[in-house]
Amino acid sequence: MELKEYLNRGVSPFHVVKEATEALKEAGFTEVKLGGGEPLEPGKGYYMCPYPSSFFAFRTDPGKAGMQIAMAHTDWPSFLLKPNPEMPEGVYLRVNTEPYGGMLKHTWFDRPLGLAGRVLLKNDGDVFSPKEVLFDSEEPWFVIPSLAPHLDREIETEKIDPQKVMLPLYGIKQADPRCSAPAAVMEEKVPTLLEKVAEKLHVAVSDILSYTLYLYNADPAQEVGIDGELLLSPRIDNVASVAALTEAILQAKGSRAGISLIACFDNEEIGSRTKQGADSGLLKDVAEDIYRRLGKADRMTEEYAQSMMLSVDGAHGVHPNYREKSDTTATVALGGGVVLKSSASQRYVTDARAAAVVKGLCESCGIRLQEQANRSGAPGGQTLGPIASSYLPILAADLGIPMLAMHSARELAALSDCTELERLIRAFL
Numbered sequence: 001m002e003l004k005e006y007l008n009r010g011v012s013p014f015h016v017v018k019e020a021t022e023a024l025k026e027a028g029f030t031e032v033k034l035g036g037g038e039p040l041e042p043g044k045g046y047y048m049c050p051y052p053s054s055f056f057a058f059r060t061d062p063g064k065a066g067m068q069i070a071m072a073h074t075d076w077p078s079f080l081l082k083p084n085p086e087m088p089e090g091v092y093l094r095v096n097t098e099p100y101g102g103m104l105k106h107t108w109f110d111r112p113l114g115l116a117g118r119v120l121l122k123n124d125g126d127v128f129s130p131k132e133v134l135f136d137s138e139e140p141w142f143v144i145p146s147l148a149p150h151l152d153r154e155i156e157t158e159k160i161d162p163q164k165v166m167l168p169l170y171g172i173k174q175a176d177p178r179c180s181a182p183a184a185v186m187e188e189k190v191p192t193l194l195e196k197v198a199e200k201l202h203v204a205v206s207d208i209l210s211y212t213l214y215l216y217n218a219d220p221a222q223e224v225g226i227d228g229e230l231l232l233s234p235r236i237d238n239v240a241s242v243a244a245l246t247e248a249i250l251q252a253k254g255s256r257a258g259i260s261l262i263a264c265f266d267n268e269e270i271g272s273r274t275k276q277g278a279d280s281g282l283l284k285d286v287a288e289d290i291y292r293r294l295g296k297a298d299r300m301t302e303e304y305a306q307s308m309m310l311s312v313d314g315a316h317g318v319h320p321n322y323r324e325k326s327d328t329t330a331t332v333a334l335g336g337g338v339v340l341k342s343s344a345s346q347r348y349v350t351d352a353r354a355a356a357v358v359k360g361l362c363e364s365c366g367i368r369l370q371e372q373a374n375r376s377g378a379p380g381g382q383t384l385g386p387i388a389s390s391y392l393p394i395l396a397a398d399l400g401i402p403m404l405a406m407h408s409a410r411e412l413a414a415l416s417d418c419t420e421l422e423r424l425i426r427a428f429l
Helices: 003-009 013-026 193-201 236-251 282-293 301-306 352-365 384-389 415-428
Strands: 046-051 054-060 067-073 078-086 092-100 113-121 131-136 169-172 208-217 222-224 230-233 259-265 308-312 338-342 369-373 395-400 402-404 411-414
Touching: 003 013, 003 230, 003 236, 013 046, 013 054, 013 113, 013 131, 013 236, 013 259, 046 282, 054 236, 054 282, 067 236, 067 282, 067 384, 067 415, 078 113, 078 193, 113 193, 131 193, 193 208, 230 236, 230 415, 236 259, 236 308, 236 411, 236 415, 259 282, 308 352, 308 384, 308 415, 338 352, 338 415, 352 369, 352 395, 352 415, 384 395, 395 415, 411 415
Parallel strands: 067 259, 067 308, 308 395, 338 369
Antiparallel strands: 046 054, 054 259, 078 092, 078 208, 092 169, 113 131, 113 208, 222 230, 230 411, 338 395, 402 411
């Protein structure tokens, strides 16, 4: 599947997992349950979905030792729909939302916004197993309108209060055609948002028990630049990495180690401390389960020395208009290839040995590689690398594609860097 398809279809973490696992299944990968008893066939592809917004895929070669693990995350900054979301204001229909993750707030104004995620429905006879369905409005139902500068000359310098000025608008009540006054609103009932959701799912609104629904930017991924060399799209961070990992394991020729594994977690943007996030025992549970099925449970710890993991996430490219925000020497640019990230504070997990391995792999495969460190005094965000390596103490490195406008509603990357990243992950696995 093309990268733009992953970006356009992956409108919630749940949909990212759906698209990736459908691609795996179509390619012959078999789903297994965490803790199940199915034996594993050497070389055959398998995948697990312990939770609906995270997944793992792997191949095995019992004749080899160690693990090669590549990780990414399925989420991005967005807006989460709150319970009891209706917030009418005069003729306007609005909903109550909460920002999810560290977004660039001003970039979300005046965008076409859809709604996607999962909805939990009543399951008659079993209250402990509600029925779960995916939902996608498939059309832009919302917009967050900005305020014209004529009405507030200081609007561009004011702090944005998301509870006040970022409430999404999803419609208007129709005025009574018999009266020209704008305030003359018809008394007939206007469908609520949940009624519209229920209608699209073909269920009764009373069957909806709960939901995890996010607003998403409905703008499509686009190629921009004089030669179409740039990718402008929502969700590049980090759906582009999930796409690279998925395509890499689909196309990998055999396994470099005893276990070649991709791991895609949810909730990185809010700290990863969830059951489906990297700051949990989930990765170790999956690794232990695979070793158990291979009959190597007693050798797992001793194989750590022959294992390695890559944390794959976006990197900050030097900004042409804000050159002073980047380091003086360890800078990277869009179009320069994959970025290897390091940090004295270990916010990026790369150490000298891991860096040497990645550099050697790139050199042997002709893959372009850049090295980045944050400007001193500007620590940057933490990735999956330091978190996951605290549960599996193996050699690890942080890398990814260089980006501009990270955490914007639309981010910018170079298509050539995305291709190089997939090549590197394929060679690593």
